[in-house]
Amino acid sequence: MEKINVVIGVIGADVHAVGNRIIDYAFSQAGFNVINLGVMVSQKEFMDAAIETNAKAIIVSSLYGHGELDCRGMGDMLKEAGLEDVLLYIGGNLVVGKSDFSEVEKLFKSMGFNRVYPPGADINQGIEDLKNDLKEKGIYA
Amino acid sequence: MPNFCLFDVGSTYTKGCIVDTDQEIILAQASDFTTSSTDISIGIEKVKQKMFKDITVHIDKTYVCSSAKGGLKMIAIGLVPDLTLKAAQLACYSAGAKVIKSYSFELNQKELDEIENSNCDILLLSGGTDGGNTSSVRHNANQLIKLKSRFPIIYAGNKSCQDEIKTQLEQVGFECILCANVMPSYGILEVDECKNKIRELFLKSIVKAKGLSQLNEVIDEIVLPTPLSVFEALKLLSKGTKNESGIGDLIAIDIGGATTDVYSMNEKLVVNEEFGYKGLQEPLEKRSVEGDLGLRYSASHVYELKTDLHSTEFDAYINEINNNPHLSSNIELDTQLASTCVDIATQRHVGRLETSYTPMGISYYQTGKDCRNVKQCIGIGGPIIYNPNARSILSQCLTKPNQKDILLPIECEFYLDKDYLISCLGLLSKQYPDVVIRILKKKLEKLNHV
Numbered sequence: 076m077e078k079i080n081v082v083i084g085v086i087g088a089d090v091h092a093v094g095n096r097i098i099d100y101a102f103s104q105a106g107f108n109v110i111n112l113g114v115m116v117s118q119k120e121f122m123d124a125a126i127e128t129n130a131k132a133i134i135v136s137s138l139y140g141h142g143e144l145d146c147r148g149m150g151d152m153l154k155e156a157g158l159e160d161v162l163l164y165i166g167g168n169l170v171v172g173k174s175d176f177s178e179v180e181k182l183f184k185s186m187g188f189n190r191v192y193p194p195g196a197d198i199n200q201g202i203e204d205l206k207n208d209l210k211e212k213g214i215y216a
Numbered sequence: 217m218p219n220f221c222l223f224d225v226g227s228t229y230t231k232g233c234i235v236d237t238d239q240e241i242i243l244a245q246a247s248d249f250t251t252s253s254t255d256i257s258i259g260i261e262k263v264k265q266k267m268f269k270d271i272t273v274h275i276d277k278t279y280v281c282s283s284a285k286g287g288l289k290m291i292a293i294g295l296v297p298d299l300t301l302k303a304a305q306l307a308c309y310s311a312g313a314k315v316i317k318s319y320s321f322e323l324n325q326k327e328l329d330e331i332e333n334s335n336c337d338i339l340l341l342s343g344g345t346d347g348g349n350t351s352s353v354r355h356n357a358n359q360l361i362k363l364k365s366r367f368p369i370i371y372a373g374n375k376s377c378q379d380e381i382k383t384q385l386e387q388v389g390f391e392c393i394l395c396a397n398v399m400p401s402y403g404i405l406e407v408d409e410c411k412n413k414i415r416e417l418f419l420k421s422i423v424k425a426k427g428l429s430q431l432n433e434v435i436d437e438i439v440l441p442t443p444l445s446v447f448e449a450l451k452l453l454s455k456g457t458k459n460e461s462g463i464g465d466l467i468a469i470d471i472g473g474a475t476t477d478v479y480s481m482n483e484k485l486v487v488n489e490e491f492g493y494k495g496l497q498e499p500l501e502k503r504s505v506e507g508d509l510g511l512r513y514s515a516s517h518v519y520e521l522k523t524d525l526h527s528t529e530f531d532a533y534i535n536e537i538n539n540n541p542h543l544s545s546n547i548e549l550d551t552q553l554a555s556t557c558v559d560i561a562t563q564r565h566v567g568r569l570e571t572s573y574t575p576m577g578i579s580y581y582q583t584g585k586d587c588r589n590v591k592q593c594i595g596i597g598g599p600i601i602y603n604p605n606a607r608s609i610l611s612q613c614l615t616k617p618n619q620k621d622i623l624l625p626i627e628c629e630f631y632l633d634k635d636y637l638i639s640c641l642g643l644l645s646k647q648y649p650d651v652v653i654r655i656l657k658k659k660l661e662k663l664n665h666v
């Protein structure tokens with residue numbers, strides 16, 4: 076069976092590169108084909124890459140605290156592009172300061188993200204969740 | 217021993233030269249004004265007469281490169297405009313073709329009608345990385361089979377569905393040639409196989425369709441589309457061979473009546489490793505064609521783009537050109553038009569240094585090619601080589617003080633292809649690469665400061 080494509084990258088003007096490499100490694104090990112867009116990735120780059128590669132999920136990271144601004148409109152844009160079935164996850168340090176995470180989660184879910192992870196979240200949790208979500212969609216055996 | 221007679225046909229001037237590959241010299245060179253409607257062999261005959269006026273030599277082989285009947289006209293189809301469509305266009309350009317129409321995403325009826333009436337020579341169908349999207353190429357193949365017109369189709373999209381698409385297209389009578397994906401994975405450009413397939417098709421069917429095979433009595437082979445011949449000669453000159461060193465990174469500009477072609481040959485895509493690279497990888501050897509920039513058929517468009525040139529005298533000149541593209545010539549005003557063509561065409565050809573303002577300060581990343589370290593610029597084609605202001609026209613390819621983000625050359629030596637040798641010599645690039653490099657090194661004319 077062909078591997079499932081997932082697009083990963085660090086959104087906005089964010090240059091934190093270390094976590095991105097770990098995520099690439101972890102998803103590849105878990106059997107996914109990773110399209111890694113690296114750091115400083117725009118919404119359009121995520122969208123274009125997902126269209127061409129027929130990706131089943133987009134894994135966004137944001138570490139530097141401007142995630143809310145960078146992600147605004149992203150869910151809507153993907154819907155417009157016909158990518159409403161692509162799973163959209165985000166993790167990292169989503170907002171500056173230690174605000175209540177459930178608020179943060181609500182906010183990003185309202186922007187179209189299917190799953191939202193708190194700072195320091197284990198990437199393996201993300202992988203498990205993705206496998207389950209894909210199974211639910213009948214994509215992952 | 218071997219003497220070659222080489223011709224470049226199909227544009228306003230038919231050009232020819234006789235090369236002695238042993239002594240590595242040009243024995244004769246000539247050009248002749250040809251109107252596109254007349255028989256190409258008449259142009260060749262006239263140039264031959266001029267060349268053989270003063271010399272008698274035995275000719276071993278005669279080769280021709282051609283841009284006759286509008287050149288090699290292609291349609292490029294991709295999925296995302298910045299990705300597979302761009303990759304498909306780059307493939308067409310590097311094969312010496314003219315992209316007459318480009319389409320992204322799924323073809324609709326209007327676009328299909330355009331293709332039907334486009335009279336294209338070859339269509340390049342791409343879309344999706346290998347293992348990626350298949351729905352767009354499937355949809356587009358389903359649309360193409362509704363067409364009445366037939367032309368060869370090169371399929372260079374997602375490999376996963378190439379066999380079914382080939383079968384489907386062949387069932388309705390299209391010739392379908394399979395080829396490696398132009399973007400096999402995200403951002404990776406793969407044009408070499410595609411370029412070869414285009415060239416094979418050009419030789420096999422296009423030459424015949426364009427009425428060029430009648431030339432077979434006068435010549436031995438039509439080897440290349442003219443821009444590909446230029447491309448191959450420039451590539452050799454830049455890179456060299458194991459016996460003969462190249463001259464390194466270069467940029468070359470060919471302004472015609474309707475289009476401006478820019479070629480760049482670089483050793484590296486990213487010169488400054490500090491900057492990350494974004495988007496589709498561009499080819500180290502790149503050709504771009506600006507269909508809206510030229511000195512005659514596109515002159516009024518060039519004039520519109522450059523409002524600070526506007527004057528009543530210039531208005532009148534543009535009118536004159538529109539009425540008669542062949543006759544009028546005002547050196548002063550042509551210089552300004554040509555300078556504008558070089559300025560805009562080179563800006564579109566090279567990459568950008570994009571700036572991102574972060575809380576930590578400014579960070580940069582590169583898109584497209586970095587040509588700042590290119591130190592040599594070559595002017596090709598009648599409008600530049602006959603213009604006394606060639607140096608100032610070509611110098612428009614340099615970085616402007618207020619546009620440091622556009623990755624144009626910072627300083628250059630300027631050269632002219634005074635004797636129309638580049639397009640002709642490209643015909644020998646496979647057989648006599650060392651000779652081609654050495655002759656070009658000798659014969660390109662360096663332009664000094666005035």
Ligand code: B12
Nearest residue numbers: 089090091092093094136139140165166167168171201574
């Ligand atoms: C190294 C570092 C830098 C380096 C980065 C070098 C590089 N090229 O990578 C430099 C010096 C450039 C830098 C700059 C800045 N940094 Co900094 N940086 C750090 C630091 C110390 C380590 C980051 C790191 O590599 N962590 C290790 C990796 C493995 O962890 P990770 O990045 O968090 O990624 C993991 C998880 O987040 C998770 N994950 C990530 N995405 C996703 C997605 C999903 C779906 C899931 C499930 C999980 C997941 O999995 C990853 C792998 O395990 C952190 C503090 C810290 N200890 O985390 C601050 C930190 C991230 N930086 C911070 C800040 C504010 C900045 C600057 C804005 C400020 C400044 N003045 O320096 C600039 C921003 C620059 C920019 N444009 O991005 C803040 C962010 C605050 C916030 N968001 O609330 C932090 C938290 C420090 C702090 N406590 O203030 N930084």
